[in-house]
Amino acid sequence: MRERFIRFMQGRYGGDQFGNFIVIVALVLLVIAFFIPSYLVKNIFHGIVVLLLIYTYVRMFSKNHEKYARQNQRYLKYCGKIKRVILKKKENAAQRKTHRIFRCPNCRQAIRVPKGKGKIAILCPRCDTEFIRRS
Numbered sequence: 001m002r003e004r005f006i007r008f009m010q011g012r013y014g015g016d017q018f019g020n021f022i023v024i025v026a027l028v029l030l031v032i033a034f035f036i037p038s039y040l041v042k043n044i045f046h047g048i049v050v051l052l053l054i055y056t057y058v059r060m061f062s063k064n065h066e067k068y069a070r071q072n073q074r075y076l077k078y079c080g081k082i083k084r085v086i087l088k089k090k091e092n093a094a095q096r097k098t099h100r101i102f103r104c105p106n107c108r109q110a111i112r113v114p115k116g117k118g119k120i121a122i123l124c125p126r127c128d129t130e131f132i133r134r135s
């Protein structure tokens with residue numbers, strides 16, 4: 001039995017990160033469906049969950065490695081982008097406590113200056129325009 005299963009899985013794509021992601025989405029939809037009072041909407045959600053799970057099995061048992069590996073790469077690339085955006089937002093939030101960002105009135109360049117220094121003259125590094133702001 002075990003051997004037959006191993007032989008069956010030979011050359012098949014198997015699991016990957018995107019596959020795991022689809023399963024998580026399906027589980028989340030299942031939990032949301034649990035709280036939906038309308039039977040019609042609940043059934044639509046259940047239908048989507050079943051389709052998603054069928055799709056993960058199709059991917060797992062497929063012998064078209066190239067297609068699903070490419071799909072997974074796209075997914076990982078997208079995850080990386082989202083992670084970078086979140087990281088940038090966190091950095092900006094941390095900086096807002098100690099710094100202020102001003103825009104150059106001439107060229108719109110963003111310039112970061114330390115907070116709480118009173119009125120200061122800011123020199124734009126891009127176009128050399130000087131302007132006064134309270135930091």
Ligand SMILES: [Zn+2]
Nearest residue numbers: 104107124127
């Ligand atoms: Zn400027």
